[in-house]
Amino acid sequence: MPIPHRRPFFLPREELECLFDALRAGGYACVGPQARDGAIVYGRLDSSAQLPHGWRDRQAPGAYRLLQTDSPRCFAWASGPQGLKPFSFAPVEGLWRSWRRADGGLGFEAVEAEAPRLAIIGVKACDLAALAMLDRHFAEDAHYQARRRGLLLLGVDCHHPAATCFCRSTGDGPALTQGYQIGMAELDEGLLLWSNAERGAETLALLDLPEATEGQMEQANRAIENAAQGQTRELPGPDLSGVLFESLDHPAWEKVAERCLSCGNCTAVCPTCFCHDQISEPALDGGESLQVRRWDSCFNEGQSLLRGRVVRGNIRLRYRQWLTHKLAGWHARFGRSGCVGCGRCITWCPTGIDFHPVLDAILEGRP
Numbered sequence: 001m002p003i004p005h006r007r008p009f010f011l012p013r014e015e016l017e018c019l020f021d022a023l024r025a026g027g028y029a030c031v032g033p034q035a036r037d038g039a040i041v042y043g044r045l046d047s048s049a050q051l052p053h054g055w056r057d058r059q060a061p062g063a064y065r066l067l068q069t070d071s072p073r074c075f076a077w078a079s080g081p082q083g084l085k086p087f088s089f090a091p092v093e094g095l096w097r098s099w100r101r102a103d104g105g106l107g108f109e110a111v112e113a114e115a116p117r118l119a120i121i122g123v124k125a126c127d128l129a130a131l132a133m134l135d136r137h138f139a140e141d142a143h144y145q146a147r148r149r150g151l152l153l154l155g156v157d158c159h160h161p162a163a164t165c166f167c168r169s170t171g172d173g174p175a176l177t178q179g180y181q182i183g184m185a186e187l188d189e190g191l192l193l194w195s196n197a198e199r200g201a202e203t204l205a206l207l208d209l210p211e212a213t214e215g216q217m218e219q220a221n222r223a224i225e226n227a228a229q230g231q232t233r234e235l236p237g238p239d240l241s242g243v244l245f246e247s248l249d250h251p252a253w254e255k256v257a258e259r260c261l262s263c264g265n266c267t268a269v270c271p272t273c274f275c276h277d278q279i280s281e282p283a284l285d286g287g288e289s290l291q292v293r294r295w296d297s298c299f300n301e302g303q304s305l306l307r308g309r310v311v312r313g314n315i316r317l318r319y320r321q322w323l324t325h326k327l328a329g330w331h332a333r334f335g336r337s338g339c340v341g342c343g344r345c346i347t348w349c350p351t352g353i354d355f356h357p358v359l360d361a362i363l364e365g366r367p
């Protein structure tokens with residue numbers, strides 16, 4: 001828990017629904033984590049009872065399991081398969097349509113983005129850091145920005161990182177630092193709440209809450225320190241661009257390509273991957289066409305089609321493109337790597353590929 005400008009408020013667990021009421025009074029639909037189909041996923045919440053009370057996650061390369069415990073907590077998990085990406089960068093959306101006019105010419109019109117006002121409850125620091133990067137990439141994208149303006153973000157300090165997490169080493173967690181309007185830290189007896197922006201303060205003002213006690217703040221601070229110390233993985237250095245660009249012919253790429261299915265799961269779950277393509281969807285009678293943007297992946301062969309030629313025609317080249325872009329190429333554009341240490345690409349890889357041993361092999365023997 002960062003030191004807020006003023007002491008946080010305390011919301012007893014049995015009054016959790018009041019927070020939902022305040023968000024709805026502000027015109028927001030509530031979205032939050034829930035246990036569904038064996039994973040923690042974000043979805044619309046009609047009531048706080050739908051939060052994943054007592055659920056914990058266990059993660060390892062290629063493995064994710066949910067466990068039901070008797071803990072009263074709802075945010076005692078690390079990360080589900082889904083970050084905030086689908087809420088700002090839609091997986092599939094129409095951008096504009098064209099049609100043949102009666103006079104024989106062509107008509108064009110933009111498709112309005114659907115941009116509901118959503119309060120997203122329980123966002124972890126790594127996902128807020130990833131969203132900040134997407135905000136920069138899509139700074140001039142009208143569809144993205146329309147959806148983004150509708151989001152109110154309720155961050156929560158992550159007290160339960162998984163074995164695959166390494167946000168401490170990327171500087172993106174586990175404590176909240178940026179991008180949220182209301183901060184939360186969870187204790188057994190309830191939530192500590194603090195505002196980090198005017199919109200958050202307006203919502204909290206609707207609740208008549210007492211201030212947290214010293215003891216509650218100490219508990220929350222201890223939990224976040226333990227969470228940081230509990231992370232055993234780390235990114236080996238803040239900027240790997242030099243070493244990666246010098247190692248394009250390293251045998252580690254061939255070795256990892258023997259296991260990689262080029263399925264693109266890692267890019268789909270990665271909260272910072274933003275590749276997309278555009279296709280035309282013509283109506284059956286040919287009189288109208290919709291231009292659609294949809295998520296793409298550097299693991300798709302067609303994504304490297306340049307002037308009719310596939311330039312990354314094997315998995316070695318595609319895996320290398322993904323990791324060098326993510327950990328090296330991003331530095332030139334964003335001044336940092338594209339990895340926030342959420343560990344999703346490791347957990348959700350069907351063959352359990354973990355990029356840390358790939359980096360270790362490349363770094364081995366280097367000063």
Ligand code: SF4
Pocket residue numbers: 266269270271272326338339340341342343344345346
């Ligand atoms: S590269 Fe992997 S660990 Fe890093 S942000 Fe993407 S999914 Fe998370």
Ligand code: SF4
Pocket residue numbers: 259260261262263264265266267299348349350351352353
């Ligand atoms: S690294 Fe894993 S998740 Fe990514 S494309 Fe290869 S097999 Fe799929």
